[in-house]
Every structure is written in structure tokens, then in C-alpha cells.
Amino acid sequence: MTTLSVNHVARIEGHGDITVDVDEGVIKRITMDIVEPARIFESMVVGRTFEEAPLITSRICGICSANHAVTSILATENAFGVEVSQRTKKLRELLVYGSYLQNHGTHLYILAAPDYVGLPSVFPLAETAPEIVKRALALKRLGNELCTLVGGRTVHPTTAVVGGFTSEPTRTELLTFGKRLEEAVRDAAATVELFGSFDIPRYETKNDMLSLVAADNYAIVEGEIHSLAHKWNRPVSDYRGLMQEEVVAHSNSKHVMVDGKPFMVGAIARVNNSWDQLLPSARVVASKVGMRPVMKNPFYNNICQAIELVDAAERCAMLCYELADSDGSAAPVEFKPREAVGYGATEAPRGTLYHTLEYDKNGIVTAGDVITPTAQNLAGLEADMRAFAPSILKLEHDEFILKIEQLVRAYDPCLSCAVH
Numbered sequence: 531m532t533t534l535s536v537n538h539v540a541r542i543e544g545h546g547d548i549t550v551d552v553d554e555g556v557i558k559r560i561t562m563d564i565v566e567p568a569r570i571f572e573s574m575v576v577g578r579t580f581e582e583a584p585l586i587t588s589r590i591c592g593i594c595s596a597n598h599a600v601t602s603i604l605a606t607e608n609a610f611g612v613e614v615s616q617r618t619k620k621l622r623e624l625l626v627y628g629s630y631l632q633n634h635g636t637h638l639y640i641l642a643a644p645d646y647v648g649l650p651s652v653f654p655l656a657e658t659a660p661e662i663v664k665r666a667l668a669l670k671r672l673g674n675e676l677c678t679l680v681g682g683r684t685v686h687p688t689t690a691v692v693g694g695f696t697s698e699p700t701r702t703e704l705l706t707f708g709k710r711l712e713e714a715v716r717d718a719a720a721t722v723e724l725f726g727s728f729d730i731p732r733y734e735t736k737n738d739m740l741s742l743v744a745a746d747n748y749a750i751v752e753g754e755i756h757s758l759a760h761k762w763n764r765p766v767s768d769y770r771g772l773m774q775e776e777v778v779a780h781s782n783s784k785h786v787m788v789d790g791k792p793f794m795v796g797a798i799a800r801v802n803n804s805w806d807q808l809l810p811s812a813r814v815v816a817s818k819v820g821m822r823p824v825m826k827n828p829f830y831n832n833i834c835q836a837i838e839l840v841d842a843a844e845r846c847a848m849l850c851y852e853l854a855d856s857d858g859s860a861a862p863v864e865f866k867p868r869e870a871v872g873y874g875a876t877e878a879p880r881g882t883l884y885h886t887l888e889y890d891k892n893g894i895v896t897a898g899d900v901i902t903p904t905a906q907n908l909a910g911l912e913a914d915m916r917a918f919a920p921s922i923l924k925l926e927h928d929e930f931i932l933k934i935e936q937l938v939r940a941y942d943p944c945l946s947c948a949v950h
Contacts, residue, residue: 531558534927538565539935541641541651543593544945548934549780550919557923560915562908562938564781564945571950575887575898580606580692580867583887583895588686590900590950593633595685596625596677597878598900600751601885606692608767609872609889610865618694618860620849622751625680625690626876627842630750631673631714633879634797634835634842637942638721639666642832645936646728662724665717669839672714676846679703693862701854708850711843718839719815725833726819731933733918734826737792737910739799742766742877748800748807748841750877756803757788758824766875769884773901776909783948785909786901792909795881796942797834798825812841828914829940835879867893878903880942904941904948911941 534550545566551559571590575583584602588595600622607614639662640652649655656663674684679699681687689696699707742753743763754763755772764772775784787793801808801816802823808816816822816837821830869891875884881903888897915934922933 534931536931536935539938541644541939542943542945544943544948546943546945548915548931548938550934552923555923557916557919560912560919560934561780562912562915564783564908564948566782566945566949568782568949569946572898572900575895578895580610580887580889580893580895583898584690584692585686585688587885587900590902591944591947592685593944594629594878594880594883594947596629596681596687596690597876597883598885599681599687599690600626601874601876601883602887603690603692604752604874604876605872605885605887606874606889607872608874609870609887610692610868610893612693612863612865614694614863615858615860617853617856617858619751620853621680621695621698621860622690624846624849625677625687626750627846628673628676628680630838630842630879631676632670633673634839635666635669635673637879638725638832638835639663641942642939645932645939646725646730665720669714669717669721672710676707676711679707691862693865695860696862698860699853704850704854708847708854711847711850714843715811715840715847718836718843719811721839722815722819722833722836725836726821730827730829731918731936732827733829733914733921735794735828735910735914736917737794737913738788739794739802740788740882740906741795741799741803742875742882743803744807746807748804748845752875755875755882758799758802766884767873769873769875769901770886770899773906775901775905781908783905783908783945786906787909792913793906794828794910794941795903795906796831797838797879798828798831799881800877801825801834801837808837809841809844811844812837815840828937831940831942835942867891880904880944880947881906900950902944902947902950904943904945907941907943908948911938911943
């Protein structure tokens with residue numbers, strides 16, 4: 531028996547190892563071992579007020595902190611029966627899309643791109659192709675500043691609260707950002723073209739793909755859960771009965787299954803499930819590089835993130851202009867806490883994020899549940915590693931390991947979120 535291992539996989543969020551056991555040319559075991567300790571955020575919210583819950587859960591992640599805040603807010607509003615204004619909904623979309631711009635820009639250029647150009651990191655790329663790295667930093671900066679504009683700061687937003695926002699961008703700020711976002715569409719389209727030009731391993735997953743969907747929008751804030759393979763829709767409130775969380779011996783993160791089977795969430799699931807809701811510009815640039823549903827190669831998740839950059843930049847520009855030229859308020863609406871259970875879901879950059887919050891009559895949290903995108907992806911990632919690895923086993927050791935790491939990075943895992 532030969533054991534191949536990678537301690538602390540590079541260029542991903544958080545810390546994890548890969549272990550591969552090979553016996554006489556046959557792979558016997560392959561695992562993604564999450565070594566970070568549990569962070570017990572679900573327990574941290576217990577005993578806290580509804581105002582505190584979004585501030586606490588946003589600390590689960592520095593990348594998608596806006597998603598955690600908004601998802602907790604949605605769960606609370608679901609529990610208390612709160613209806614918010616259309617302006618509030620649009621500002622929430624802008625806030626969440628800010629995390630898309632900064633996450634996708636960082637992941638694609640800084641973490642994933644070196645895999646396709648034969649480099650160990652982004653630093654040599656900065657010397658040989660500085661314009662590419664500048665593009666990455668510009669997209670990340672724009673996303674960070676959009677989160678600051680709407681949420682009050684780059685990470686852990688403070689202005690988004692139950693019922694609305696405590697402050698809003700000015701008309702001038704919205705118009706200025708609308709222009710910047712329009713200009714960013716060009717960089718986003720160039721990103722699709724770049725990743726479409728890479729030599730991508732040939733492989734198709736057998737895993738289902740799940741995401742939120744909506745009839746009239748590219749669903750990132752609210753929607754129904756949709757299965758690509760089985761074509762069913764389920765309300766968000768069904769997620770706890772739909773999904774089974776399993777403890778696995780080799781990982782500090784649970785694995786999540788549906789009907790006992792692994793699945794995938796993230797950009798590729800969203801683009802597959804909501805293709806018709808993408809803006810025309812995103813569909814056109816996707817089609818130019820041969821991307822159309824149904825896509826089953828998990829390595830295409832990178833290209834789908836780039837497609838989402840095009841859609842997000844143009845969509846956010848439109849939202850800025852709509853908000854700048856419309857009346858109304860996003861000020862928090864009045865409501866009363868009550869004893870109830872609430873459910874919320876958003877599409878974080880890495881996939882669907884679920885929160886449940888249970889409250890007593892005074893608005894104090896009595897129980898909480900969070901299922902993050904990476905926790906949902908881990909069982910599917912291991913299934914894909916097991917299926918993909920035999921096709922590359924004849925490669926030299928270093929090349930074999932690189933291809934396995936490349937698959938892991940295509941999933942864009944956040945291992946720190948997985949041990950929430």
C-alpha cells in the first residue's frame with residue numbers, strides 16, 4: 531500500500547489535507563481531510579437577540595460575510611412575518627453581489643489561474659502578465675467597495691438589519707458606482723475568454739447540482755431549491771428535511787447528502803439551473819467559449835464564476851441606476867418579535883447558504899442551524915476525486931497530485947466555513 535498525501539492544500543480558503551491510498555495500481559481510498567477545529571457558531575447565537583444574530587453569523591466568513599448577515603436577517607424576517615420594501619430587496623442584492631465580485635475575482639486569478647499556466651502561485655504571473663493581475667485586483671477592489679457602499683464596511687456589514695437598512699448610499703454614489711460597474715463588464719468578459727482558453731481536464735460528474743431558482747430573476751437572495759437532475763423545486767423551509775448531515779471520521783466538517791447521495795452547489799449549479807435568467811451579455815460571452823447547459827464537468831465551475839462576473843457587473847450597474855432614479859425607502863419597517871422558527875437562504879459565491887433561527891416571544895434565539903456551501907460540496911468533491919483519480923493515476927507523482935489539487939480548487943472550497 532502506497533499513501534500519497536498533501537498537507538495543507540495551497541490556494542484554497544482554510545486548511546485541509548488530501549490522502550490517497552494506492553494498492554498495486556488501484557486507488558483504495560481518497561479523502562479531503564478538513565483539519566480546522568469546529569467553531570460552534572450555531573451555539574454562539576443561542577441566547578442572543580435578533581439584532582445580534584446577523585452580526586455574529588457574519589463572522590463565519592470574511593469573504594461571504596454579507597451572505598451570512600442577509601441570510602440570518604431573512605430567517606428572522608421569516609420567523610417574525612416581516613415584509614420589506616422593494617428598495618431593501620435591491621440593496622440586499624447589491625450587497626451580496628459585492629461578495630461575488632471580490633470572491634470570484636480572487637479565486638479565479640489568484641487561486642485557480644496558476645493551475646492552468648504552469649505556475650506555483652500568482653507572483654510569477656504578476657511579472658509575466660501584470661495586466662492580468664491588475665484586472666484581478668480591480669475586480670476584487672470593486673467588490674470590496676460595493677460591500678462598503680451598501681453594507682457600511684468591506685466585511686461584517688453593519689447597515690443591513692432586520693426590516694431594512696440603517697443607512698443608504700446617496701444618489702451620487704449610486705450613479706458613480708453604476709458607471710464603474712458598467713466599465714467592469716469588459717474585464718469580466720475578458721475573464722471568461724481567458725478561462726475559456728485554458729486546457730481543462732475532461733471529466734463529467736455524476737453528482738446532482740442544486741441551487742436557488744426564481745422565475746423572474748437570477749436567484750441569489752431568496753428563491754426555491756432546484757435539482758438539476760430531478761427537476762424538482764422545494765421551498766427553503768424544507769432544507770432540513772431534505773438534507774442529511776453526516777459526521778465522517780476523517781474530517782472536522784460534516785458531509786451533507788440528499789437522499790443519501792452527494793451533490794454540488796456553486797456557480798456551475800446556478801448557471802445550469804438559471805441559464806435563462808442570466809443577462810443576454812453573460813449568455814453571449816458564455817456561448818462564445820462553448821458554455822451552455824447542461825455542463826457536468828466540475829472544472830467548468832471556474833468558467834461559470836467568470837460568467838457570473840459578467841452578469842453581476844452589468845446587473846449591479848442596472849440596480850444602481852434604478853435605485854438612484856427611484857423613490858422609496860429602505861428604512862427598517864416596524865415589527866414585533868414572536869415565538870417562531872424562521873428559515874433563510876441566499877446564494878453565496880460558493881453556493882447555497884441556509885440558516886434556521888428559532889426565537890422565543892422576546893426575540894431571543896433558542897436554537898440555530900447553518901449549512902454552508904462547502905459542507906454541501908465535500909461529499910460531492912470526494913466522489914469526484916474517487917471517480918477522476920483512476921484516469922490520471924499513470925501520471926508522475928507530482929503531476930497526479932497537481933491534477934487532484936486542481937479539482938479541489940475548481941470547487942472553490944472555504945474550509946473555515948465548513949467547520950462553522
